[in-house]
Amino acid sequence: MRTEVAKDSYGASVIELARRGAPVRYAGDFLVAVDHDRPTGYYETDRDGLRWREAAPFNTVQFDVAVADANDGRFVPGLTVALRAEKNGRTLAAGECLFRWHPRLHRYAVDLRLLPGRYDVTVHIGTPVFQREDHAAGRRYSDPVVLRFPNFEVCRIGAV
Template structure:
């Protein structure tokens, strides 16, 4: 399968090994199918804009919504924090393993939203717990407001170890993805 740049993507094996038997691989695949169904729902039914593509060993997706509040741990207690009035956009990035569809945690992701060929905002989305879909995200300020934007995403090769001599050879290179012509709707939820 070719990735977003048109080059042949590495396809990790999914075969039983001394680390993962057939049942474990099947359960991982079933978990991934559920995650991808939730991801598709988020990107196409819930968000104002969304998209998905294959990139190397990953499936990378985004969803754009209006800025939103979240719980933050402050002084040992959870506190609801509304998005500041200056923020008008919430960008969500979901990254799944292309082999089994499961969410990939602990990634270093850099994003740039651009408009009319100029960079508007660069950001590093952080892990966000969500009751429906683990993802990375960030509230942003888009000074130009609503409009058509392009999103570029760079995912560094993660530093975490990979189990399994047969199945673990994945995520060895950085990947870059571009989504163009995104109709962004700004505001607050």
């Protein structure tokens, strides 16, 4: 793992995920970690204000995709992130990962229904649409990336 990524606290958190066993990969201008846990509730804004939403009872796993700048470790906002879980070349679950704010580790997350087991997980990160100002550094994130995490183990963590 490149040590300069740890300059930012977000990058240091991504490196900590790697130390805990989460797969982490560099791809283009991104440093990407994939982790999983049980589905959790979240706050969401609707027309009546901030409201707590429980995780859907039929989902069994929450995939978290942390995306940092490969050079300095900062969180990269405004991305379109999708995740697919396959076994033997067949897609068993897929979805768009939405931004989830967290006090320590912002991420893109999706709740899916999968049995415990090993899956080939593919993450697609699209080109962001936000404006960039610097003539040199502003050219970063210009290419979409696809990362494969083969043999990713999903543990029994949610109701099946």
